Amino acid sequence: MTVKQLKKAIDVLGYDNDVFERLKRPDRVLEVSIPVRMDDGSLRVFVGYRSQHNNALGPYKGGTRYHPNVTKDDVVALSMLMTWKCSVTGLPYGGGKGGVIVNPKELSKGELERLSRGYFRAIAPIVGPEKDIPAPDIFTDPQIMAWFMDEFSAIKGYNVPGVVTAKPLEIWGSPGRIYSTGYGVAITAREACNKLGIPIGDARVVVQGYGNAGYYTAKFLHEMGAKIIAVSDIEGGIVNEDGLNPDSLLEHVQKTGTVVGYSGAKKTITNEELLLLETDILVPAAVEGVITGANADKVKAKVIIEAANGPTTPEADEILFKKNIMVVPDIIASAGGVIVSYFEWVQNLQGFPWSEEDVKKRLEQYIVSAFEKAYKAHQDKDIDMRTAAYVIAVDRVVRAMKIRGWI
Numbered sequence: 001m002t003v004k005q006l007k008k009a010i011d012v013l014g015y016d017n018d019v020f021e022r023l024k025r026p027d028r029v030l031e032v033s034i035p036v037r038m039d040d041g042s043l044r045v046f047v048g049y050r051s052q053h054n055n056a057l058g059p060y061k062g063g064t065r066y067h068p069n070v071t072k073d074d075v076v077a078l079s080m081l082m083t084w085k086c087s088v089t090g091l092p093y094g095g096g097k098g099g100v101i102v103n104p105k106e107l108s109k110g111e112l113e114r115l116s117r118g119y120f121r122a123i124a125p126i127v128g129p130e131k132d133i134p135a136p137d138i139f140t141d142p143q144i145m146a147w148f149m150d151e152f153s154a155i156k157g158y159n160v161p162g163v164v165t166a167k168p169l170e171i172w173g174s175p176g177r178i179y180s181t182g183y184g185v186a187i188t189a190r191e192a193c194n195k196l197g198i199p200i201g202d203a204r205v206v207v208q209g210y211g212n213a214g215y216y217t218a219k220f221l222h223e224m225g226a227k228i229i230a231v232s233d234i235e236g237g238i239v240n241e242d243g244l245n246p247d248s249l250l251e252h253v254q255k256t257g258t259v260v261g262y263s264g265a266k267k268t269i270t271n272e273e274l275l276l277l278e279t280d281i282l283v284p285a286a287v288e289g290v291i292t293g294a295n296a297d298k299v300k301a302k303v304i305i306e307a308a309n310g311p312t313t314p315e316a317d318e319i320l321f322k323k324n325i326m327v328v329p330d331i332i333a334s335a336g337g338v339i340v341s342y343f344e345w346v347q348n349l350q351g352f353p354w355s356e357e358d359v360k361k362r363l364e365q366y367i368v369s370a371f372e373k374a375y376k377a378h379q380d381k382d383i384d385m386r387t388a389a390y391v392i393a394v395d396r397v398v399r400a401m402k403i404r405g406w407i
Contacts, residue, residue: 032122060096063137129162165341174344182216184336201225209286238265284311
């Protein structure tokens, strides 16, 4: 998917095949083995990766995920997506991504700490505030970032807070980081609705996935006056046409582990049915590849705001574009996390903390600017929003590479 999207942007821009060949592969991929002494005394060796796609615009930047299904190809593709996400939002970063093949839920806290420190020791030669700045992703969190930072600082012999972002506030984290992705998605939805003539206060919203991004997206859209009519998680979906309260729903999820069974719901549906509900805004905030060539023609939303990475396939994009359904791509809609990670990095380098109000205000400025540029390209070139965003992102990287003499 990522290579197809890159090729489409290259063709629109009119760059030759040399540019495509240079950008479709990462600068480097490091594979590491991580021996961990388990609580029972046995030794397990885990496999981890760090992919660094392109650093023409600045240090590599991207999350690290812990998941049993992590593959080298996944990490490479996600590092490329991070290059475009950083570029289209105007950040001085290239794209990176990391992953460890593990189910962290099977580990004790001590085993998880030993794994985290072992992974970061293994990739330490290629990361740093001026080289590559990891952050959380699936099944990693601020505590794991704290272990990463502490391990790197121990290797260096002094504190290096800027080596990772999304750290706890107690050790140089940034206010606003915890809700930054969802806040950015909500701002993007508001801007898209403005373009389509849909008052955000009258908008109906469907959210697939009720993790951090899904919850905060629902929360901020609810505060803007929108009506959250359906949400889902891995167990299934719930609907209430009169609206769901995001905060009381979160309390239910924290008690039961799922949105299913919430007292404020009027009916239960499947994840597949949820994607096809009639709504103004559809927010896929779960996993990749949920809107495909098989179901895109049945989607009834007026705008799709991608909070997850890659929830819409290229085949679905073509169908939705012909149906005049706007898709605001992940590289803009879910960029709030990396934007506030950038703010955290800047604060760490300066040794000067910002207020939460400053963080939110600047985050909104970056998201609105990226959306406006992509929307203009979408209109000027009569291309879908994803291709428009990629054209802007790829062109900025290519121009930097040409100026630096790389191509």
